[in-house]
Amino acid sequence: MSVRSEPRNHSESGPIPVKIVVAGGFGVGKTTFVAAISDISPLTTEAAMTSYGEGVDNRGEVGTKTTTTVAMDFGRVAVDDTIVLYLFGTPGQERFGFMWNDLVRGALGAVVLVDSRRIEDSFPALDYFESRGVPFVVAINRFGGQTAHTLDEVREALSVGDHVPVVSTDARGRAAVRDTVLSLLDVVLLRAVARSGPRLPD
Amino acid sequence: MTLDPDATVPLVRPFIARERPLAPVTSDHSHGTDNGVRAYAITGGRSHASGHLEFETMLRATGTGSDAVQALKFERAEIVRRCEAGALSVAELSAALRIPIGVVRVVAADLLGEGLLEAFQASEHVADDVLLITRLIAGVRAL
Numbered sequence: 001m002s003v004r005s006e007p008r009n010h011s012e013s014g015p016i017p018v019k020i021v022v023a024g025g026f027g028v029g030k031t032t033f034v035a036a037i038s039d040i041s042p043l044t045t046e047a048a049m050t051s052y053g054e055g056v057d058n059r060g061e062v063g064t065k066t067t068t069t070v071a072m073d074f075g076r077v078a079v080d081d082t083i084v085l086y087l088f089g090t091p092g093q094e095r096f097g098f099m100w101n102d103l104v105r106g107a108l109g110a111v112v113l114v115d116s117r118r119i120e121d122s123f124p125a126l127d128y129f130e131s132r133g134v135p136f137v138v139a140i141n142r143f144g145g146q147t148a149h150t151l152d153e154v155r156e157a158l159s160v161g162d163h164v165p166v167v168s169t170d171a172r173g174r175a176a177v178r179d180t181v182l183s184l185l186d187v188v189l190l191r192a193v194a195r196s197g198p199r200l201p202d
Numbered sequence: 203m204t205l206d207p208d209a210t211v212p213l214v215r216p217f218i219a220r221e222r223p224l225a226p227v228t229s230d231h232s233h234g235t236d237n238g239v240r241a242y243a244i245t246g247g248r249s250h251a252s253g254h255l256e257f258e259t260m261l262r263a264t265g266t267g268s269d270a271v272q273a274l275k276f277e278r279a280e281i282v283r284r285c286e287a288g289a290l291s292v293a294e295l296s297a298a299l300r301i302p303i304g305v306v307r308v309v310a311a312d313l314l315g316e317g318l319l320e321a322f323q324a325s326e327h328v329a330d331d332v333l334l335i336t337r338l339i340a341g342v343r344a345l
Contacts, residue, residue: 017324046303083337106258189339196330
């Protein structure tokens, strides 16, 4: 028995849910970002995440493993009569030892929200998506005002590759959030075309 | 696979000195537990990839499910009832019923196996589906 909806070309066969992940440091505006575009008020769900004693939270006890329950906020957008886009904010605990694989599996890509005054808060998310080969865009939340740094300054500070878009956004604004999602989807599309089409010489 | 070679080059960011990548340890669900409530044993008898319910997997009650709902108990009844009006995702069911997502997955997978629910999920290869992504972009642009 297959859970996957195939064939997916027939709209009468049911909805097609797709997912993107919204990541970033604490207080950077992830839930606000989701709320700006969601058809519903963001919902909160709990998931058990296994956390390994690893990384910056490590108190020297390598290999310890604990299960914690984390809350995550998400929203839903009916994109057309078939496609439903889910946006999942990463859990509030800014620990990257826990199992993100569960959340990210099947995601088209990620938006990494950055507060230009605290860019280092986004490093764990950038490291995670890079190491997993998940397409992402960096979106600097200007919180309705000016950002403290230019996009180029932020790009340099984050050390992201040229293939990663660095954009400015306003997590409170529907149009700004939509455009940020579109910049991610452009990356996703380019990648899909590159992988499905014939290989072209560089 | 023609991934951008840049994507595989590990970049070292300032302020973070680390001995190994921060990426979580990949864990197979066969030895994962959810709050110690029940093990994730939902893929029994099915292939791993096709039997797994994602957070965004949408569920809808079947006719059989609606007929059987009176006889169901607890979360099983709640889940089928919520899915009668229209398809809801695993995450939405978790939020609405205040049940951890892992428990919803387990119970829903059982209901699916019994034919009381049907599930909708994008293809595993959705990231390569140019047509679907193009439709998604057109839809988001029109928001």
